[in-house]
Amino acid sequence: MQIISSQERQVYPIIFPTSYGSVGTINFYIINDGKLLTLIDAGINHEGCWDYFNLVLAEQGYKVADIDRIILTHHHEDHVGLLKRILAVKNIPIYAHPIAISRLAMDADFFHMRYQFFNELYAEMDCLQDAQPRLEKLSKTLKELDERKIMADYIPIQEGDFVGGLEVIETPGHSPDSISLFDRERQWLFTGDLVLKESSTNAIIDPDQNGVRLKSVVQQRQSLTKCAEIDVLLVFPGHRSIIENHKQLINQKLESMNRKAERMLALLAKQSQTASSLAKQYYKSKYNTEFSLVMSEIIGYLDYLEGNQLVIKEKIDGVWIYSLAQQVQEEAIPEG
Template identity: 45%
Template structure:
């Protein structure tokens, strides 16, 4: 499928996957002889072949590429960059917060291990947390080969690149951005908006090891995108989106709904993040531990910033309780 309007063309590259993501999507944008690759899929033979086929069928080679721009650092959005760069040296543009991850900065990834070790201890995760930290240690060694070799040019909120406005949308990742072509009302959204599933606001440290309130940031970013005038949203996975405001409203409602369910669990006497994760996601707790903990911790942060819950450190573990309404001892606020 090719989308063309007034000299601009979008060539989607969609690689099917059996996972719930449904597809890995990335895009070629052509305007006045300039060819921009927006994200770069996952590093697999199938993805590479699909990318090259899309290029060839539309009369392009790698030497026609002007630049690569990425929405965020995750491996399924930057996977082909090293292959492309080994054939042609092409400028790579990314957010400043992407660099230490794309370059596999060893000091940062060791700091990240320490961060999760402390986080899982403080959230009462016990052996499950220790097992996840061990997986992170193994991943640091295994993923060193994924270091992006190309030099990176940084962009920031409000910059213009390839005729599009850069809009910072942290939440799913700290470096996440979307690209808005204001004239055509096209929004290249990465993982910020996906039609068939909600985007995980993954709990992560910043460059200094401080925990980011990722779900709180994600909600703010959703509200920012609610104000954008976009007719077509090109996501990183799944189908194109033609009603992004309706989808955002649905996502915000779902976050509030989930927060209220967690609040009810806390009222029932469950007090630690690990206990809440097991109660809420019993079937997924072991198989998707890190995602489950991100969801629960993120929603606890969200509730805490809205003064719905408070926490107390007891023997090195955070315990959560419902926040009393000011001036009404024994009464609890529950309105969203």
Template identity: 45%
Template structure:
């Protein structure tokens, strides 16, 4: 017999590409969990309280907060909730330095991106991005979580299985309700757009192969055959398996397009990015570079391309066995 359970989605419309900011109240027996916590603004705060009140709850009825990953649009209300009602906050062990905005970690992360943009041939655009990130270090200090954060392990929750699903973020987790075939997936799977596999360093400053991780995470979730996916943005997904297949096909298609550009003579990631994305390369520089480099990693894994560093910049070329076909 299934235990009693209800999900109360909190859906906050936004005017940009994400469409909505989603977070979820989940009632299981006498517990009321909050999965993710939106943005730190009055819209999200009002939507949380409205959903609570409409279902006979208040802030003081929330028993714990569970975070899928550290991005600002998933953690925004944590400080405000915990100041009003001290409750446990849980996140991946890999989230904690990011959520606390640990000064050493954040400075090392900045150094990683400075090296990354240099090696990918981004020139002045890369330098401008580093200037922006430097200013953001100071500007976003207030986003650090002030509360204690408990690391999630495989045995933390009886009511969910915890899945590690890196790719979009190194610390990304999903929560699987096996009884109902429900998956709380954060940003792994979005109904209306592909989730970005954002280039990130690991704890030691080494570059993660984020698209390869993202693909593995999608395959992991496909094996579960979920019936409903509660995602971090857009609609709740009622046909997730079909959508996961589409996202996997899109990875292959995009990688092939970049491979064709390499065959025509474009050799650096910045050249490929500017040629393929044109004005979007300037407008969404960091996202575009993540998209291109992560797909180049995937092509390398397939053995279709190789890279060589010339004067500090990586140049990509097709492997001879593939150009012959």
């Protein structure tokens, strides 16, 4: 294991190889500032991950009971997996964004609203039938709220707050609760799933607390730009390798997002259509195998293009039909 050390502070990365999704590794980090041990994220709920976490601690002469606090970059299962096991050893405070806290505590009102939100969304996008497996999963979650909830001493943190010398920077898009943690002195940035080196990261559609759809691709682009403006020596991501040249990597990601948006515009130029029809054309068989992610991407991009007045939508018989905006069509006509 490679230890990263600077001015009285050490980071012990826990880089756990996994076949989960296509993320390659699950990364979480122990920070030792000489007084306290802070854990950033908590891996995946997997025996091997738990053993590896204990091994990395033992190599430094520590055990789970020595951890003083946990900070979460977001609430996804591959970042909070070991929380229950850790809390069973020792009840320590968990710092997280308020949106993450209501999700980890499995707030019943919120999850019922969210189930309704996706039912309506998939109906409007003309894919209610194809969405049945996803909706069944969401409905199963509703029956398991009690066993799934993680009760803990949560401490809400938001933009500008500090925990142990780490500044909270809100970076939503991948999820509405995504934050990055900035050690200004050492120019280290812990980014969760904002930007990954050898993998893409998705902007995932979700409602806010009031059931309003968040513009995830718009948020993701703003968060990437915000992160690129910070001078950083090392970016510690939630998966894959530690990143040294984050500005260059983020520019590449933004450019590839631009190309994706252009390809979608080109498909809409051929024919006005629903989001699900666009998803089938763009993603082919992935539409069935990764339905939820694929629809998230398409809807996120359509919201982004609509916000930039490149796309308009019209509701016909309860279903949104997306078209190229008039001005784009006119510009596309060659002059002379």
